[in-house]
Amino acid sequence: MKKKILIFPFITFLFILIVFFYLLVIERDPSELPSVLIDKKIPTFEAESLLNKKKFISKNEFGNETTLVNFFATWCGPCRDEHVYLKRLSNEKGLKIIGVNYKDDSNKTVEWLKELGNPYSDVIVDSKGLIGIDWGVYGIPETYIVNSKGIIKYRLVGSITKKNYNAFYSKIKKSED
Amino acid sequence: MTKTLLTIVIISIMILFFSKISYSVEPEEFLQNPKQEIRARDISKNIRCLVCQNQSIDDSSAPLAKDLRALIRMKVQENNSDEEIYKFLTDRYGDFILLKPPFKINTFLLWSLPFIFLIIGIFILFVHNKKSKKIS
Amino acid sequence: MIMVPSLGNFSLWLALCFAIFQFVISCKKNNQSTLYLNRIAVNGLLLCAFLSFLSLMYSYLVSDFSVANVFQNSHTTKPLLYKIAAVWGNHEGSMLLWILVLAIFNYFIFKLYNKTNSIFISKTLETQAFVTIGFLLFTLLTSNPFERIIPVPTNGLGFNPILQDPALAIHPPLLYIGYVGFSAAFSFSVSAMSIESIEKVPWYNYMKPFVLAAWAFLTIGIAFGSIWAYYELGWGGWWFWDPVENASLMPWLLGTALIHSLVTVEKKKMLQKWVLLLAILAFLLSVIGTFLVRSGILTSVHTFALDPARGIYILVFIGILGTYSLILFATSTKKNFEKNYVSFLSREGSILINNIIMIVVCSSVFLGTIYPLIIEAFSNNKISVGEPYYNSTVIPIMIPAILVMGVGPLLSWKKIDVKKIFWKTLPSIVLTIIVITIFLWIYQSYNPLGIIGIILSCWIISNIIFTQNNIPKFSKSMVMAHLGIGLLILGITGSSVWQKEKILRMKVNDEIIIHNYNIIFKEIKEVVEKNYIALQGNFWVYNKKNNIITKLHPENRFYPVTNNSTTEASIHTNLLRDLYIVLGDGNQKDGWVVRVYYNPLVVWIWIGAFVIFLGGLFSININLKILKRLSL
Numbered sequence: 001m002k003k004k005i006l007i008f009p010f011i012t013f014l015f016i017l018i019v020f021f022y023l024l025v026i027e028r029d030p031s032e033l034p035s036v037l038i039d040k041k042i043p044t045f046e047a048e049s050l051l052n053k054k055k056f057i058s059k060n061e062f063g064n065e066t067t068l069v070n071f072f073a074t075w076c077g078p079c080r081d082e083h084v085y086l087k088r089l090s091n092e093k094g095l096k097i098i099g100v101n102y103k104d105d106s107n108k109t110v111e112w113l114k115e116l117g118n119p120y121s122d123v124i125v126d127s128k129g130l131i132g133i134d135w136g137v138y139g140i141p142e143t144y145i146v147n148s149k150g151i152i153k154y155r156l157v158g159s160i161t162k163k164n165y166n167a168f169y170s171k172i173k174k175s176e177d
Numbered sequence: 178m179t180k181t182l183l184t185i186v187i188i189s190i191m192i193l194f195f196s197k198i199s200y201s202v203e204p205e206e207f208l209q210n211p212k213q214e215i216r217a218r219d220i221s222k223n224i225r226c227l228v229c230q231n232q233s234i235d236d237s238s239a240p241l242a243k244d245l246r247a248l249i250r251m252k253v254q255e256n257n258s259d260e261e262i263y264k265f266l267t268d269r270y271g272d273f274i275l276l277k278p279p280f281k282i283n284t285f286l287l288w289s290l291p292f293i294f295l296i297i298g299i300f301i302l303f304v305h306n307k308k309s310k311k312i313s
Numbered sequence: 314m315i316m317v318p319s320l321g322n323f324s325l326w327l328a329l330c331f332a333i334f335q336f337v338i339s340c341k342k343n344n345q346s347t348l349y350l351n352r353i354a355v356n357g358l359l360l361c362a363f364l365s366f367l368s369l370m371y372s373y374l375v376s377d378f379s380v381a382n383v384f385q386n387s388h389t390t391k392p393l394l395y396k397i398a399a400v401w402g403n404h405e406g407s408m409l410l411w412i413l414v415l416a417i418f419n420y421f422i423f424k425l426y427n428k429t430n431s432i433f434i435s436k437t438l439e440t441q442a443f444v445t446i447g448f449l450l451f452t453l454l455t456s457n458p459f460e461r462i463i464p465v466p467t468n469g470l471g472f473n474p475i476l477q478d479p480a481l482a483i484h485p486p487l488l489y490i491g492y493v494g495f496s497a498a499f500s501f502s503v504s505a506m507s508i509e510s511i512e513k514v515p516w517y518n519y520m521k522p523f524v525l526a527a528w529a530f531l532t533i534g535i536a537f538g539s540i541w542a543y544y545e546l547g548w549g550g551w552w553f554w555d556p557v558e559n560a561s562l563m564p565w566l567l568g569t570a571l572i573h574s575l576v577t578v579e580k581k582k583m584l585q586k587w588v589l590l591l592a593i594l595a596f597l598l599s600v601i602g603t604f605l606v607r608s609g610i611l612t613s614v615h616t617f618a619l620d621p622a623r624g625i626y627i628l629v630f631i632g633i634l635g636t637y638s639l640i641l642f643a644t645s646t647k648k649n650f651e652k653n654y655v656s657f658l659s660r661e662g663s664i665l666i667n668n669i670i671m672i673v674v675c676s677s678v679f680l681g682t683i684y685p686l687i688i689e690a691f692s693n694n695k696i697s698v699g700e701p702y703y704n705s706t707v708i709p710i711m712i713p714a715i716l717v718m719g720v721g722p723l724l725s726w727k728k729i730d731v732k733k734i735f736w737k738t739l740p741s742i743v744l745t746i747i748v749i750t751i752f753l754w755i756y757q758s759y760n761p762l763g764i765i766g767i768i769l770s771c772w773i774i775s776n777i778i779f780t781q782n783n784i785p786k787f788s789k790s791m792v793m794a795h796l797g798i799g800l801l802i803l804g805i806t807g808s809s810v811w812q813k814e815k816i817l818r819m820k821v822n823d824e825i826i827i828h829n830y831n832i833i834f835k836e837i838k839e840v841v842e843k844n845y846i847a848l849q850g851n852f853w854v855y856n857k858k859n860n861i862i863t864k865l866h867p868e869n870r871f872y873p874v875t876n877n878s879t880t881e882a883s884i885h886t887n888l889l890r891d892l893y894i895v896l897g898d899g900n901q902k903d904g905w906v907v908r909v910y911y912n913p914l915v916v917w918i919w920i921g922a923f924v925i926f927l928g929g930l931f932s933i934n935i936n937l938k939i940l941k942r943l944s945l
Contacts, residue, residue: 006643006644013635013636014635016601016683017631017632019686019690020624020628020686021625021628023686025625033270033273035271036270036271037269043269133244135269138227138270139241201816203818203906223701231553231699236548272695273694275697276698276700276702277705278697278698278702283694284696286680286684287681287702290680291710294672294676294677295669295710298670298672302666305665306654306656306657309655312654
């Protein structure tokens with residue numbers, strides 16, 4: 001009995017070592033934060049729309065088709081980089097993209113969309129970042145996949161790139177399962 | 178005259194550079210009511226700045242930290258309780274946002290192990306004491 | 314002189330050869346030639362490590378940018394002191410320092426050689442050589458500081474200015490003496506477990522000065538890191554429970570436990586097995602702590618390198634060291650390691666309490682540091698463990714340890730008479746009560762933590778004062794270290810409980826009042842230095858009677874080379890309090906954000922740490938004398 005206790009430090013040591021090893025080997029970004037909203041209903045909100053004169057009411061806009069919610073701003077470099085991919089996605093049938101213009105200047109955004117093209121079916125103004133907080137946004141760009149039942153299925157932190165485009169695309173397809 | 182002018186020029190250039198220095202809560206954010214302000218600060222000290230490392234939003238200059246500080250102050254002014262505010266934040270950002278992890282199933286060991294260790298320690302102490310008496 | 318880095322690289326490889334040589338000869342059966350060969354190996358290793366270290370330092374001094382390491386971390390405009398400090402201010406260079414310190418401790422272990430202990434020391438050197446080989450291979454294969462770049466750049470990338478600071482320049486060497494010092498304890502422990510006739514060798518006497526050195530230097534190293542954080546990070550605090558800080562605190566706690574239980578082994582031959590385990594754990598934790606903050610597993614402010622290959626190498630190495638030593642620990646069955654039972658009320662009892670609490674605190678800190686990782690590994694969640702967790706676990710557990718510490722040194726070994734002890738401590742109890750009453754009466758501050766802190770500090774210090782004359786000469790160093798802890802608690806309590814803070818926007822000629830001081834913002838101006846430009850505020854501090862006390866000059870610095878900004882707090886210190894000013898954002902029109910802190914008793918934290926350090930040094934001296942007597 002006494003002797004068996006002596007192996008305890010070794011077992012603890014081994015356990016910790018394995019955890020560290022596992023964390024080092026798997027591909028992981030220590031600064032990435034998983035969203036708690038996955039598999040939950042979207043937060044309801046009302047806001048001004050940038051392009052249309054009427055109010056944006058979330059209840060009316062979600063729940064019919066797969067929707068991407070993309071948080072962006074003109075002051076954010078990576079947002080410009082991912083714009084091409086958003087445009088490519090906007091051609092997809094049965095997919096709508098809603099842009100949330102995060103803490104930005106509306107005039108600049110209109111200019112920006114004119115210059116680069118507009119992939120969004122609607123752009124919402126979030127001048128104080130409060131909608132962002134409701135969605136748990138911590139760094140833009142962030143893109144949420146919302147399925148046709150209004151359930152959030154996935155969140156991408158950072159921009160859509162050549163590298164992750166295909167993976168992201170298959171997540172969109174899978175969101176309806 | 179030219180010297181002052183130069184100073185102003187240099188200072189204005191430097192302000193551009195310094196815009197990134199890490200500072201914390203700013204005087205303009207403070208609430209008028211000192212009691213509410215103390216509450217708001219105590220809460221912000223327990224909220225992690227998500228884009229920083231090991232800093233509370235009270236210590237951070239990140240824009241998101243600033244937004245969250247403003248949000249907390251708004252909620253405090255609206256007479257939300259501390260629990261409501263913490264819940265509001267964890268509903269959106271998860272337990273990660275709390276610097277003091279809540280007592281839950283997955284943090285059970287975190288909170289209880291130190292005290293379990295202590296109890297084991299005290300137990301060892303008493304075993305020692307008893308056996309030493311027997312020997313003498 | 315283009316040869317110098319190559320020379321450094323060569324001597325590092327040569328050091329590896331010497332280390333392997335030492336390992337091989339120490340494995341063999343003992344005889345006269347072993348001593349001779351060991352002498353060659355030990356001295357060769359030391360010489361090569363030193364040469365290699367000097368080569369890198371030379372490359373920094375002459376700004377030889379053909380060396381990638383110098384290019385990445387230095388710049389011609391950098392002041393001399395920071396060119397030297399830059400050698401260990403980065404991952405590769407700090408590995409070189411680590412190896413140098415290993416070689417130095419290796420040399421000191423060899424110095425203990427005599428006829429009676431040759432088998433024991435030989436085995437210790439074998440283990441030490443193995444550890445050294447591991448780190449040398451790590452450095453040479455994954456983080457070689459002498460890698461060259463072609464074509465040679467005209468200037469370096471500079472060195473993070475937040476690290477350009479005298480306190481931080483000296484911090485790593487001190488800390489490394491601490492960490493690496495535990496490698497000696499580890500080797501002694503492994504050796505003691507594997508030698509047949511260990512009961513004839515006073516292994517604990519050999520281990521003790523090394524543990525003391527490691528612990529004392531760790532103390533002062535942590536203190537310097539803390540001082541740096543205090544005035545450089547600009548939050549008025551000095552401890553943030555950052556993973557890097559925790560990594561140095563954990564070995565310190567185990568070291569504290571180890572020193573105390575070593576005394577029990579020395580005096581009563583009790584707790585031997587326990588000490589062997591502690592020595593192993595202290596070193597393993599030093600290495601795990603140091604390298605896992607570097608591997609990028611934990612993202613932390615100070616993280617040096619983000620290279621998983623390095624992490625995996627070091628993890629495998631730790632795995633080998635840990636598995637070998639801990640299995641040896643579990644299986645070695647030696648008669649003299651058998652337990653003797655310790656009575657609760659005795660000197661050894663108080664030491665056991667100290668040990669248990671140190672272990673519990675250390676495991677809490679460890680748990681807090683790695684728990685988010687475990688959660689992340691086993692679920693999809695992420696949690697944070699921050700300051701509030703440590704405060705609510707570490708502080709309550711620590712309090713009984715400090716209470717016991719006050720009375721522990723007064724107890725006698727084996728059994729004690731409770732009544733006698735009561736009479737002995739009565740004056741301290743009375744004094745503590747008087748002090749706390751006066752304190753409450755004058756300051757009217759009823760913060761429970763503050764009161765507890767003052768009581769604990771007073772209890773320790775008064776016990777030391779009243780028993781001055783009864784303490785034997787060789788225990789003076791212990792008393793000194795305890796006094797340091799008393800002062801440390803005073804400082805910690807004062808600065809964390811009664812800190813006052815004012816944050817406001819000030820224009821030139823504005824005034825602010827903080828705790829009876831009147832501070833006037835006189836002017837703001839630019840300062841141009843060799844490697845930075847700064848915006849400097851000028852604040853005049855007046856006391857109640859309107860006499861000027863000091864002028865404070867907080868700065869915001871901008872370093873053009875690395876495109877970094879730092880804040881330099883300006884602090885006026887006396888024995889009772891610090892006045893601490895940080896300059897923030899602002900402009901001429903709206904004013905500048907100014908943060909003013911009134912931090913009571915902060916200076917006692919540093920004084921306390923220094924007194925502990927001195928106590929440690931004296932104790933080393935005493936223990937070396939004991940060792941000399943042994944070898945006669």
